[in-house]
Amino acid sequence: MIRIEHVSHHINGTPILTDINLNIPDQRITALIGPNGAGKSTLFSLIARLQPLQSGEIHIDDLNVSHSKSADIARKLAILSQENNIQSRITVRDLLLFGRYPHNHGRISTEDQAIVDQTLNRFELMPFQHRYLSALSGGQRQRALVAMTFCQKTSHVILDEPLNNLDMLHARRLMGELRQLTQEQGLTTIVVVHDINMAAAYADHIVAMKDGHIAMQGRAEDIITAEHLHTIFDLDAEVIRHKDKPLVIHHI
Ligand SMILES: Nc1ncnc2c1ncn2[C@@H]1O[C@H](COP(=O)(O)OP(=O)(O)OP(=O)(O)O)[C@@H](O)[C@H]1O
Numbered sequence: 001m002i003r004i005e006h007v008s009h010h011i012n013g014t015p016i017l018t019d020i021n022l023n024i025p026d027q028r029i030t031a032l033i034g035p036n037g038a039g040k041s042t043l044f045s046l047i048a049r050l051q052p053l054q055s056g057e058i059h060i061d062d063l064n065v066s067h068s069k070s071a072d073i074a075r076k077l078a079i080l081s082q083e084n085n086i087q088s089r090i091t092v093r094d095l096l097l098f099g100r101y102p103h104n105h106g107r108i109s110t111e112d113q114a115i116v117d118q119t120l121n122r123f124e125l126m127p128f129q130h131r132y133l134s135a136l137s138g139g140q141r142q143r144a145l146v147a148m149t150f151c152q153k154t155s156h157v158i159l160d161e162p163l164n165n166l167d168m169l170h171a172r173r174l175m176g177e178l179r180q181l182t183q184e185q186g187l188t189t190i191v192v193v194h195d196i197n198m199a200a201a202y203a204d205h206i207v208a209m210k211d212g213h214i215a216m217q218g219r220a221e222d223i224i225t226a227e228h229l230h231t232i233f234d235l236d237a238e239v240i241r242h243k244d245k246p247l248v249i250h251h252i
């Protein structure tokens with residue numbers, strides 16, 4: 001469980017997040033949605049302590065994020081950031097092995113190698129394992145970064161726009177993998193997605209942010225309505241039902 005209590009954040013006096021209170025349930029996929037600039041990535045950066053918390057508290061299970069050692073947070077939570085400036089002269093295999101660092105401190109064991117092999121297979125990256133990241137397509141690189149996040153074998157995983165650069169087939173497969181991994185391993189997974197239909201189809205719980213606030217949260221069928229989409233995104237869209245899920249017609 002990730003517990004966020006009274007979290008506010010300012011940059012140069014401008015409010016970016018205002019009094020965020022949120023519980024992220026275990027063994028579920030939570031989709032974080034909301035317009036550009038709503039504060040999604042900022043909230044992620046505070047959960048993973050990529051920047052210090054200015055006010056409020058965040059707990060990952062019993063770990064208080066502000067007062068914990070970085071190594072303890074790294075063993076509990078893995079993040080895929082929206083912007084990645086990872087050195088591109090590293091091979092896919094080495095990138096995944098690097099993901100094992102919080103567990104092995106650089107001493108790579110046969111277990112680490114086995115986890116990397118499993119993950120390379122799971123994310124269909126085996127054919128690229130010896131390629132440099134710079135020699136991959138945008139979507140292949142994105143899949144390698146997602147795989148590296150899962151190699152860390154943490155109980156909590158937060159992914160900021162993992163579908164970036166993925167074609168339709170790979171986007172669908174990745175969401176399927178997220179669902180399977182979350183169920184199989186009992187993970188607490190949060191994923192920022194802009195494709196609202198992906199959120200509707202794969203997430204157990206939807207949290208919508210707007211202007212630094214939590215605008216609403218709940219089950220996809222309750223949150224994804226034409227009225228709510230107008231409130232959250234200022235968007236006129238039609239919402240129909242397909243196989244018991246809301247389907248948003250938003251592109252025309
Ligand atoms: N370093 C910074 N200085 C000033 N403002 C910032 C800075 N970083 C972020 N912001 C502002 O904070 C707000 C929230 O940004 P954030 O990146 O969290 O949004 P987001 O919901 O992730 O958006 P997107 O969907 O575009 O990724 C935005 O208005 C952004 O301009």
Ligand SMILES: [Mg+2]
Binds near residue numbers: 040041042082160
């Ligand atoms: Mg963002």
